[in-house]
Amino acid sequence: MKLLVLLRRSKDTHGSVRHPxxxxxxxxxxxxxxxxxxxxxxxxxxxxxxxxxxxxxxxxPYHFVREQIKWLALGFVAFGSFSRIGYQTWRKFxxxxxxxxxxxxxxxxxxxxxxxxxxxxxxxxxxxxxxQPAELAKLTTVIYLAAWFATKERGRLLAFLLxxxxxxxxIVIEPDLGTAVTVLATAVCLxxxxxxxxxHFVALIxxxxxxIGGLAIAQPYRLRRVLTFLNPEVDPLGSSxxxxxxxxxxxxxxxxxxxxxxxxxxxxxxxxxxxxxxxAILGEETGFVGSMVVVGLLLFLVWRCFKIxxxxxxxxxxxxxxxxxxxxxxxxxxxxxxxxxxxPLTGVPLPLISxxxxxxxxxxxxxxxxxNISKKST
Numbered sequence: 001m002k003l004l005v006l007l008r009r010s011k012d013t014h015g016s017v018r019h020p021x022x023x024x025x026x027x028x029x030x031x032x033x034x035x036x037x038x039x040x041x042x043x044x045x046x047x048x049x050x051x052x053x054x055x056x057x058x059x060x061p062y063h064f065v066r067e068q069i070k071w072l073a074l075g076f077v078a079f080g081s082f083s084r085i086g087y088q089t090w091r092k093f094x095x096x097x098x099x100x101x102x103x104x105x106x107x108x109x110x111x112x113x114x115x116x117x118x119x120x121x122x123x124x125x126x127x128x129x130x131x132q133p134a135e136l137a138k139l140t141t142v143i144y145l146a147a148w149f150a151t152k153e154r155g156r157l158l159a160f161l162l163x164x165x166x167x168x169x170x171i172v173i174e175p176d177l178g179t180a181v182t183v184l185a186t187a188v189c190l191x192x193x194x195x196x197x198x199x200h201f202v203a204l205i206x207x208x209x210x211x212i213g214g215l216a217i218a219q220p221y222r223l224r225r226v227l228t229f230l231n232p233e234v235d236p237l238g239s240s241x242x243x244x245x246x247x248x249x250x251x252x253x254x255x256x257x258x259x260x261x262x263x264x265x266x267x268x269x270x271x272x273x274x275x276x277x278x279x280a281i282l283g284e285e286t287g288f289v290g291s292m293v294v295v296g297l298l299l300f301l302v303w304r305c306f307k308i309x310x311x312x313x314x315x316x317x318x319x320x321x322x323x324x325x326x327x328x329x330x331x332x333x334x335x336x337x338x339x340x341x342x343x344p345l346t347g348v349p350l351p352l353i354s355x356x357x358x359x360x361x362x363x364x365x366x367x368x369x370x371x372n373i374s375k376k377s378t
Contacts, residue, residue: 028374050274075364082368094147104133142323149194178346257287
C-alpha cells in the first residue's frame with residue numbers, strides 16, 4: 001500500500017510516473033565505534049610514546065600529541081565531509097585524482113617544494129601544511145581501480161601491471177618501500193576481488209616475488225634489513241637494533257603490561273617509538289591483552305568494510321569498500337608483522353594509531369567514504 005501511495009504522489013500532470021527515491025540509511029554505527037575507539041587509543045599512545053623525544057627536541061612533552069589532536073580534528077572533518085558526498089561522485093574524478101597523485105609524487109623531487117629528510121624525498125611543503133603524496137596514492141589508486149574494475153573486460157592484466165608499476169615505481173624511488181608494498185598488495189587484492197582468473201594469480205606470484213626481492217636487495221640498507229630478519233643476532237647495535245628493542249618491549253610487557261606511562265623503551269631506546277614502532281610501546285605498557293584489543297579493533301574495522309561491501313549491489317561501491325578495507329588490513333599486517341619479527345622492517349604507520357598527519361587524515365577520509373557507502377546499502 002505504501003508503494004502505491006508513493007507512485008500516486010509521484011504522478012505529474014501528464015499522468016507519467018516518477019520513480020521514488022531509494023531510502024537512505026543512517027550508516028554503519030559499528031564502523032563509527034571502531035574508528036573512534038582506535039583514534040582515541042592512538043591519541044593516548046602518541047602522547048605516551050612521545051614524551052621523551054618531545055622533551056628532547058622541543059622541550060615540550062605535549063608537542064606531538066598536540067599536533068596529533070590537530071590532525072585528528074582535521075581527519076574527522078574529512079570523515080564528516082566525505083560521508084556526506086555520494087560515493088559515486090568519486091568515480092567521476094578517478095582519472096583526475098590518479099593523475100594529480102602522479103604529479104605530486106614527481107613534485108617531491110622539486111627543490112624548495114619537496115622536503116628531503118633522512119635521505120628521502122617523501123613530502124611536499126605547502127607552507128601551512130606538509131603532505132606525503134604516497135599516502136594519498138593509497139586512496140586514489142583504490143578509487144581508480146574500483147572504477148576500472150567495475151566494468152567487465154578481458155585481457156587487462158598487462159594494463160594493470162603497467163599502471164600499478166608506474167605508481168609503485170614513483171613511491172619506490174622516494175624511497176619508501178613500505179608504502180610501495182602496501183599499495184602493491186592492496187592493488188593485487190582488489191584485482192582478484194574483482195573476479196580476476198586464478199591463472200593470473202599464479203602468473204603474478206613469481207613476478208611479484210622477483211620484484212619485491214630485487215627491490216629489497218637493491219639498496220644496502222634494505223639488504224641489511226632482510227639479513228636482520230633472517231638472523232636477528234646479526235649486528236645487535238646496528239641493523240638489528242630496532243627489531244631487538246621492539247621484541248624486548250613486547251616481551252617485557254607480559255600478559256597485562258608494565259602499566260600505562262611506565263614504558264622504558266620509549267626513553268630513546270626504541271627508534272620511531274611514536275610512529276612505526278608504536279605497537280611495541282603499546283605491547284610493553286598494556287601487554288598481550290591490550291595488544292589483542294587493538295588487533296581485534298583493527299580486524300573488526302576491516303570486517304565492517306567487507307561487510308558493508310557485501311551489502312552493496314552496485315559494482316563500484318562494492319569494490320571501493322573492498323579496496324579501502326584491504327588497504328587498512330594490509331598496512332596493519334605489515335606494521336604489526338614487522339614489530340613481532342614475522343616480516344622485515346619496512347617503516348609503515350599503524351592505521352589510526354601512529355603519529356602522522358597525512359596518514360591519519362587520509363585514512364579517516366577514506367573511512368568517511370565507507371560510511372557513505374554503508375548509508376546507501378542499509
